[in-house]
Amino acid sequence: MSSLKPTEEQLAYANLLDIGMKVGLAGLLIAFVIYLLQILPPYVPINELPALWKFNLHEYLETTKIKQGWFWITMLRYGDFLTFLPICFLAFVTIFCFLRIIPIFLKKGDKLYAFLSLLQALILLLAASGFLKVGH
Amino acid sequence: MGRRQVLAMFAMGLILCIISLAFGGEAQLPNNSSLPWWAWPLMLFVLTFILGIVAVLGGVGGGVLFVPIVGGFFPFNLDFVRGAGLFVALTGALAAGPGLLRRGLADLRLAIPLALIASSSAIAGAMIGLALPKNVVNTLLGLTILGIVFIMWKAKKSEFPEVKEADPIAKALGIGGVYVEPSLGKEINWTVHRTPIAFGMFAIIGIMAGMFGLGAGWANVPVLNLLLGVPLKVAVSTSKFLLSITDTSAAFIYLNSGAISPMVVVPSIVGIMLGSIVGVRILAVAKPKVIRIVVLALLFFSGLRALLKGLGIWN
Numbered sequence: 001m002s003s004l005k006p007t008e009e010q011l012a013y014a015n016l017l018d019i020g021m022k023v024g025l026a027g028l029l030i031a032f033v034i035y036l037l038q039i040l041p042p043y044v045p046i047n048e049l050p051a052l053w054k055f056n057l058h059e060y061l062e063t064t065k066i067k068q069g070w071f072w073i074t075m076l077r078y079g080d081f082l083t084f085l086p087i088c089f090l091a092f093v094t095i096f097c098f099l100r101i102i103p104i105f106l107k108k109g110d111k112l113y114a115f116l117s118l119l120q121a122l123i124l125l126l127a128a129s130g131f132l133k134v135g136h
Numbered sequence: 137m138g139r140r141q142v143l144a145m146f147a148m149g150l151i152l153c154i155i156s157l158a159f160g161g162e163a164q165l166p167n168n169s170s171l172p173w174w175a176w177p178l179m180l181f182v183l184t185f186i187l188g189i190v191a192v193l194g195g196v197g198g199g200v201l202f203v204p205i206v207g208g209f210f211p212f213n214l215d216f217v218r219g220a221g222l223f224v225a226l227t228g229a230l231a232a233g234p235g236l237l238r239r240g241l242a243d244l245r246l247a248i249p250l251a252l253i254a255s256s257s258a259i260a261g262a263m264i265g266l267a268l269p270k271n272v273v274n275t276l277l278g279l280t281i282l283g284i285v286f287i288m289w290k291a292k293k294s295e296f297p298e299v300k301e302a303d304p305i306a307k308a309l310g311i312g313g314v315y316v317e318p319s320l321g322k323e324i325n326w327t328v329h330r331t332p333i334a335f336g337m338f339a340i341i342g343i344m345a346g347m348f349g350l351g352a353g354w355a356n357v358p359v360l361n362l363l364l365g366v367p368l369k370v371a372v373s374t375s376k377f378l379l380s381i382t383d384t385s386a387a388f389i390y391l392n393s394g395a396i397s398p399m400v401v402v403p404s405i406v407g408i409m410l411g412s413i414v415g416v417r418i419l420a421v422a423k424p425k426v427i428r429i430v431v432l433a434l435l436f437f438s439g440l441r442a443l444l445k446g447l448g449i450w451n
């Protein structure tokens with residue numbers, strides 16, 4: 001199917017997205033196998049999970065003593081928290097892509113789209129920062 | 137794989153799906169359940185695999201089916217189901233994005249300003265969704281799903297919408313391009329109009345995507361195609377790509393709030409992705425109209441279930 005000719009920034013975005021997505025998904029599968037096989041011990045025992053599934057976010061956090069924000073990064077020795085690493089990476093891929101295309105827009109003199117891309121990356125970084133989190 | 141085998145597999149999948157819908161349910165779960173811990177992720181994997189097939193054949197995103205069905209009929213709390221739903225929609229969009237961008241079917245220049253609005257409002261939507269009581273979220277989710285069924289049932293599509301002149305914002309942003317349609321063998325110039333209204337619509341879409349973890353292809357496509365006047369193929373592709381940005385912002389809010397359970401997220405992502413791959417193969421022999429009706433029926437049933445749960449009528 002022929003169609004629009006992709007621009008330089010569109011191709012650069014696509015290439016980085018492709019790599020990031022594949023790395024993220026491979027990491028997710030590896031981390032999940034480590035979690036399932038309990039190669040690293042889980043923080044929340046796996047056989048206790050069914051009792052926790054009915055809890056809402058607030059009850060779950062209170063029961064498990066899990067803290068919000070980037071707390072999980074200090075808990076990577078546990079299998080369940082290790083899976084957060086590729087999950088977080090997948091969420092970061094889009095930010096990397098926007099940062100990648102800013103210099104291309106600037107090179108082309110397209111300051112407006114360079115600014116919009118920067119703004120988009122900053123908004124996603126704000127969401128990632130952990131300042132915006134909610135409990136019940 | 138023969139045509140009969142493929143159709144038999146699909147029919148079996150649908151039956152399994154319906155059985156799980158009919159006999160699943162929060163009431164039996166989880167403390168009183170005699171099932172081992174691994175039974176639920178396994179059932180989730182099987183269901184999401186089927187949903188992946190159904191989503192492709194029905195022309196919908198996985199997220200919109202995932203949240204109401206898993207939220208309504210599995211033991212997982214809706215907070216975690218919405219978090220998983222966002223990652224299901226996000227990974228699907230990330231996987232599709234490179235191909236759509238490289239083939240020029242998704243348009244980055246069109247997507248960036250819309251994504252900026254939708255992803256900002258998705259943050260607000262996610263925060264609202266996680267702060268609201270479960271019964272309110274279920275009620276709103278039910279109403280939204282029933283609204284989606286109505287939109288999908290009634291909304292028309294326009295292969296090549298007529299845009300007489302780009303509006304000033306579209307001109308300033310330089311949105312537009314040339315689309316070569318192989319079936320007609322000609323180049324079609326496209327641009328957009330009514331961008332201020334579309335910006336407003338994308339703000340609402342972002343809030344709903346973040347609040348319910350639904351993905352938002354069901355709303356993106358009509359706005360891109362019918363309101364902005366984007367050719368249908370470009371609208372569908374750009375919508376899919378847009379989800380990778382909109383859902384990222386909301387996904388971070390769920391992640392940082394702690395509303396992510398790997399045992400729910402990972403089997404769902406893998407199940408939907410494998411199902412989508414099989415769905416694409418079945419697509420060649422399936423009857424899309426019949427499948428679309430099945431998808432709408434599934435959505436209607438699960439939307440009704442969420443609404444009645446929210447209202448305390450069917451717990």
